[in-house]
Structure formats: structure tokens, C-alpha cells
Amino acid sequence: MELETLKYPDVSCAASGEPPSVIRARRINFSFGSGELQKQILFDISFDVLKGEIVLLTGPSGSGKTTLLTLIGALRQVNEGELTVLSRPLHRATKHDLIATRRDLGFIFQQHNLLEFLTARQNVELMFELHPDVTAAEARERSVRMLRDVGLGDRLDYLPARLSGGQKQRVAVARALVTAPHLILADEPTSALDSQSGRDVVNLLQQLARTRGCPVLMVTHDTRVLDIADRIIHMEDGRIASAVAT
Amino acid sequence: MISSFLLAWRQLTHHKMKLAVASAGVVVAVMLMLVQLGIRQGALDNSVAFTRRVTGQLVVVSPRTKTIFQAASFPRRLLYRLPSHPQVSRVQEIYLSQARWRNPWTYREHPISVYGIEPDRPLLNLPGYSERAAELRLRDHVIFDRMSRTSFGPVVETVERDGSMETEVNHRRMTVVGLIEVGISITTDGNLYMTPENFLRLFPGRTLGAVDLGVVELKPGADPQAMRAELQQLLGAEAVVITQPELVLAEQTFMRENAPIDFIFGMGAAVGFFIGFVVVYQILYTEVTNHLPQFATMKAVGFTDGFLLRVVLSQALILSILGYVPGFFLALWLYGVATKAIQMPFSMTLGRAVMVGSFTLLMCGLSAAIAVRKAQSANPADVF
Numbered sequence: 001m002e003l004e005t006l007k008y009p010d011v012s013c014a015a016s017g018e019p020p021s022v023i024r025a026r027r028i029n030f031s032f033g034s035g036e037l038q039k040q041i042l043f044d045i046s047f048d049v050l051k052g053e054i055v056l057l058t059g060p061s062g063s064g065k066t067t068l069l070t071l072i073g074a075l076r077q078v079n080e081g082e083l084t085v086l087s088r089p090l091h092r093a094t095k096h097d098l099i100a101t102r103r104d105l106g107f108i109f110q111q112h113n114l115l116e117f118l119t120a121r122q123n124v125e126l127m128f129e130l131h132p133d134v135t136a137a138e139a140r141e142r143s144v145r146m147l148r149d150v151g152l153g154d155r156l157d158y159l160p161a162r163l164s165g166g167q168k169q170r171v172a173v174a175r176a177l178v179t180a181p182h183l184i185l186a187d188e189p190t191s192a193l194d195s196q197s198g199r200d201v202v203n204l205l206q207q208l209a210r211t212r213g214c215p216v217l218m219v220t221h222d223t224r225v226l227d228i229a230d231r232i233i234h235m236e237d238g239r240i241a242s243a244v245a246t
Numbered sequence: 247m248i249s250s251f252l253l254a255w256r257q258l259t260h261h262k263m264k265l266a267v268a269s270a271g272v273v274v275a276v277m278l279m280l281v282q283l284g285i286r287q288g289a290l291d292n293s294v295a296f297t298r299r300v301t302g303q304l305v306v307v308s309p310r311t312k313t314i315f316q317a318a319s320f321p322r323r324l325l326y327r328l329p330s331h332p333q334v335s336r337v338q339e340i341y342l343s344q345a346r347w348r349n350p351w352t353y354r355e356h357p358i359s360v361y362g363i364e365p366d367r368p369l370l371n372l373p374g375y376s377e378r379a380a381e382l383r384l385r386d387h388v389i390f391d392r393m394s395r396t397s398f399g400p401v402v403e404t405v406e407r408d409g410s411m412e413t414e415v416n417h418r419r420m421t422v423v424g425l426i427e428v429g430i431s432i433t434t435d436g437n438l439y440m441t442p443e444n445f446l447r448l449f450p451g452r453t454l455g456a457v458d459l460g461v462v463e464l465k466p467g468a469d470p471q472a473m474r475a476e477l478q479q480l481l482g483a484e485a486v487v488i489t490q491p492e493l494v495l496a497e498q499t500f501m502r503e504n505a506p507i508d509f510i511f512g513m514g515a516a517v518g519f520f521i522g523f524v525v526v527y528q529i530l531y532t533e534v535t536n537h538l539p540q541f542a543t544m545k546a547v548g549f550t551d552g553f554l555l556r557v558v559l560s561q562a563l564i565l566s567i568l569g570y571v572p573g574f575f576l577a578l579w580l581y582g583v584a585t586k587a588i589q590m591p592f593s594m595t596l597g598r599a600v601m602v603g604s605f606t607l608l609m610c611g612l613s614a615a616i617a618v619r620k621a622q623s624a625n626p627a628d629v630f
Binding site for chain 1: 260537539542546550553
């Protein structure tokens with residue numbers, strides 16, 4: 001059955017009224033491998049993330065939270081259950097839909113994975129390759145502004161080799177946010193950062209959630225940042241153990 | 247904006263050493279391909295240096311002749327039947343043999359090709375030959391090809407300085423009174439040109455009645471192919487009429503069949519291609535592997551496999567150009583070296599330069615196409 005890509009309605013992050021779910025997960029099951037080696041990672045996961053929410057995903061390693069994040073991030077195919085992200089049904093998505101979804105998200109990974117042969121600014125500007133409607137001048141200006149927002153205004157033309165670990169991670173955060181995504185997914189974004197840098201990053205995320213209504217779903221162990229959460233979903237052994245509003 | 251090309255450029259130039267190695271691989275490949283193919287072409291071109299100079303539209307040879315340098319002769323009276331045809335302007339007989347030239351400086355003997363050609367309006371493009379007709383009619387006076395190998399001695403310098411020089415050819419005293427420029431080949435080290443009468447004096451076993459090569463000039467407007475069939479009828483089975491282009495082709499074919507130049511130099515060129523391919527592939531592949539996490543990250547944020555393909559292909563293009571330019575100039579220099587060493591002219595042609603350029607692009611493109619599959623295998627989910 002061929003399904004065309006659903007263009008999601010203009011869910012501008014600053015809309016008002018009944019907030020629709022940005023993430024809607026229902027009865028998601030997920031396994032790795034096949035046949036004899038098949039191992040089930042996620043069991044019957046259901047939850048929502050609404051606009052402007054900051055939701056933390058916690059749990060011991062092996063609890064499946066990273067796998068869940070990859071499913072929401074359209075990095076893996078959903079086989080069982082329903083998963084709708086930014087109004088796109090990922091459980092029925094074609095490869096093209098998955099790529100389109102990824103472009104609307106902002107990803108912050110644990111490893112910054114910056115391209116070592118591009119400067120900080122170029123690494124951030126690279127994201128605009130995916131948004132051809134943005135002019136070159138605008139792309140440059142937004143990249144510079146974003147880097148200033150994360151406190152790297154004086155390191156714009158530095159290669160990653162000349163940046164500290166924390167600074168590289170902040171470049172990665174800038175890269176994730178510069179295209180004004182409609183949903184931010186973060187995997188341990190502060191683990192490589194000292195308290196001040198970590199605090200700066202989560203403050204920035206909080207600001208984005210509040211002012212633009214962009215929800216943030218963050219996997220983290222970092223107890224220092226728990227205060228910014230609207231909700232904490234705790235997972236264990238592939239199931240949601242608890243979902244606590246804070 | 248960072249385009250895929252700019253990305254490729256920045257990635258390649260980030261490690262100058264790796265870039266140098268990869269480019270060097272392409273340089274070697276380009277140089278090998280150009281030189282091997284150039285020498286092969288030079289060998290072929292040089293083998294027909296003489297036959298190309300035939301200005302008559304048709305030639306007559308014995309049916310047993312496979313190459314004019316080992317020609318079988320045919321009766322002259324057959325050749326003289328041809329002017330009776332209204333479309334034939336005139337004919338000329340050419341005598342060809344090999345003799346032994348004695349280098350008067352080293353006293354060593356070397357084989358040399360000898361041509362018996364009437365200097366009055368020869369049906370051959372030999373600038374400078376007919377001008378010396380008066381001297382050539384003197385007994386045992388000959389003209390030497392200045393392109394002959396230096397193993398014959400400093401003949402050119404001596405003749406230019408003194409006006410003439412003497413030596414023995416087949417133990418017969420001969421006087422070289424002049425020089426013309428023709429060309430040698432793999433099978434011929436040098437050339438001597440003289441009148442048919444002097445030819446006969448040099449080769450007493452020969453008669454003027456046995457001709458090695460007959461050249462036929464047609465009247466303007468005559469069609470060589472049609473005339474060929476008509477004139478063949480006048481000759482019967484003891485001589486064969488072919489067009490001048492067919493003669494050139496036959497000489498080239500003889501060379502290719504008897505000396506495995508296609509195989510040897512073709513192999514050399516193929517080896518060059520292979521070397522370049524392997525080096526470029528190695529570099530591109532390790533570049534991809536070293537950046538697999540970054541490529542996976544790019545896919546995770548929404549870059550397509552197509553974008554990665556453009557990046558790697560751009561790298562292949564950059565390497566092609568960076569390697570071709572120095573390789574080209576290196577080959578040019580080597581042509582000069584070979585020309586001096588082998589004493590035969592080797593030169594670059596536009597066609598060959600373009601062809602090797604295409605091979606270079608193909609070579610780098612193939613490497614890229616295989617290397618990029620590794621990049622496309624990067625699983626964005628593995629970034630976690």
C-alpha cells in the first residue's frame with residue numbers, strides 16, 4: 001500500500017488552544033534480530049509528549065530508553081504499535097518520510113561527532129544544506145547567532161581540534177537547534193560537560209521549550225538537570241515503570 | 247552554504263599527507279597510461295614513416311610481400327602495363343633492400359635500409375631529395391637519413407661540417423653527399439637513399455627488372471578504389487594493387503602481428519589504471535571508515551545517501567584533476583626522454599590526452615562508487 005508523505009499542518013510552536021501531541025506512542029513493541037536470536041527490547045510503550053513540554057527519560061542501561069529515542073527520531077523502523085511524531089505516522093512511514101521527519105527534529109547526541117575538517121561555524125551551517133529555502137546569508141547569520149547563544153561567539157572559526165570537549169558539545173547543541181526544529185531529542189547531552197556548561201545547555205533547551213513551544217525529550221542520568229523537567233518517565237526492562245509530573 | 251563539493255574538498259585537504267599520497271597514485275597511473283599508450287602509438291607511427299610519404303594514390307607489390315622492409319620483388323614489365331590505362335598519369339619503381347653500413351669511427355658494421363628512388367619528381371614526399379639529383383647521379387653517391395640512429399656514427403655533424411663523408415656499405419666505398427629527414431622505426435635503424443643505378447651497383451645480384459614497390463599516380467578526379475580493381479585486371483596474379491592508405495595499414499598490421507606491442511603496452515597501461523584505482527580506493531575507503539560516525543550522524547539528522555555519494559564522487563573528481571595535471575607533464579617529459587633514448591619521435595596527441603583523462607575519471611569514479619557503499623552502510627541508529 002503506497003502512502004504519500006503526510007505534510008503536517010503548520011504546527012508553529014507558538015500556537016495556542018488545545019495543544020496537540022507532538023509525540024504520540026501507543027503500544028509500541030520492538031525487538032532486535034530475528035528468529036532464534038530475537039531479543040525484545042520494548043514492551044507495550046504508550047505515552048504522549050505535548051507542545052512546550054520538557055520530558056526526561058530515565059532508567060538503568062538496557063532499559064530501552066535509547067532504543068525508544070531512535071524510534072521517535074525516525075532512525076529505526078517501527079514494526080509494532082503506533083508512533084506519530086509531528087503528525088507523521090512513523091509506523092507507516094516510507095524511507096522518504098523517515099528522512100523528512102529527521103529534518104524536522106533537532107538531535108543532540110552523546111558524541112558530538114563534529115566533522116573535524118570544518119570550523120565550528122561551518123559544522124553548524126552544514127545543517128542548512130537540508131533546508132534549501134534558507135539563503136546562504138541567512139544561514140550564516142543564524143549559525144553565528146546560535147553559536148553566540150551557546151557562548152561560543154569567539155570560537156566561530158576554530159576547528160574542533162582546538163575546542164575543549166565541552167565546547168565541542170556546545171557546537172553540537174547549536175547544530176541541533178539552529179534550524180529551529182519542532183521537537184528536540186537529546187541523548188545524555190550534559191554527560192560530557194562540566195556543571196556550568198551543562199547548566200547553560202539545559203537552560204537554553206528550557207528557553208526554547210517555553211518561548212517557542214518546542215518540546216524536549218531527553219534521555220539522561222544527570223541528576224543536576226532534573227529540575228527543568230515537566231515530567232519524568234522512568235523505564236525499566238523495556239517498560240515504562242513510572243511517569244511522574246514534576 | 248556548505249555544498250557536497252566543498253565538504254569533499256575540506257575533507258581531502260585536511261590531511262595534506264594523505265592527499266599527496268592519493269594524488270601521487272593518480273599521477274603514477276596517468277603517467278603510465280600516457281607513456282605506455284604513447285610509446286605504442288609511436289612504434290606504430292614510426293613503422294609507417296616511409297609508407298606515409300608515398301604520394302601516389304595506388305601502389306603495386308608482390309603478393310608475397312608482407313612488409314616492404316622484406317619485400318618480395320615483382321617484374322617491372324607488369325608495372326609498365328599500367329600507363330596504358332587512360333586514368334593513370336605515371337608510375338615509378340622503387341627498390342628496397344638492407345645492407346651493412348660500416349661506421350668509420352668504430353669500424354663496426356650495422357644494418358641499414360637502402361632505397362633506390364629516381365630523384366626526378368619522385369612519387370614520394372622526400373623534401374630535399376630531388377634537389378640533389380645532380381650529385382646523386384654520380385657513381386656511389388648517396389643521401390643519408392638524419393633521423394638514423396647514432397650507432398652509424400656522427401654522420402649528420404660530419405656531412406654538415408664537411409659537405410660529405412665516405413664509408414663502406416656492403417664493403418663498397420660510398421660517398422654521403424647530403425641529408426634528408428624521414429624517420430626510423432623499431433625494425434629499421436637507418437636509411438640510405440640513392441638512384442636505382444647506384445642501387446644496382448650496391449646490390450649486383452639484383453636487376454632493375456625486379457621491383458620491390460611500384461607507385462602509381464592517377465589523373466585528377468580518378469577514384470582510387472575503382473581504379474584498383476581495373477588496374478588489377480591488367481596485372482594478373484603476379485602483382486597486387488592496393489591503395490596507399492591500405493599500404494600504411496598493412497605495415498601497421500604487420501608490426502602489430504609480429505611484435506606484441508598491443509599486448510605489452512596495453513598491459514602496461516592497464517597496470518597503470520589498476521595501480522591508480524587501488525591507491526585511490528584505499529584512500530577514499532579509509533576516509534569513509536574514519537568518518538563513519540560523522541556520516542552516520544549526518545544521516546541521522548536527515549542527510550540522504552545521495553548526498554554522501556556526491557561527497558565521495560566529488561573527492562574522486564578532485565583526486566582525478568590533482569593527479570592528471572602533474573601526470574600529464576611528467577608524461578610529456580618522459581616522451582622527450584624516450585625520444586632521445588630510443589632515437590625515435592614520441593609525442594602527445596590531443597586524442598590520447600583526452601582518452602587517458604576519461605580513463606582517469608573512470609578510475610577515480612569507480613573507486614568512489616565502491617567506497618561510498620561503505621558510507622551508505624552507516625546506520626544512523628548506531629550513533630547512539
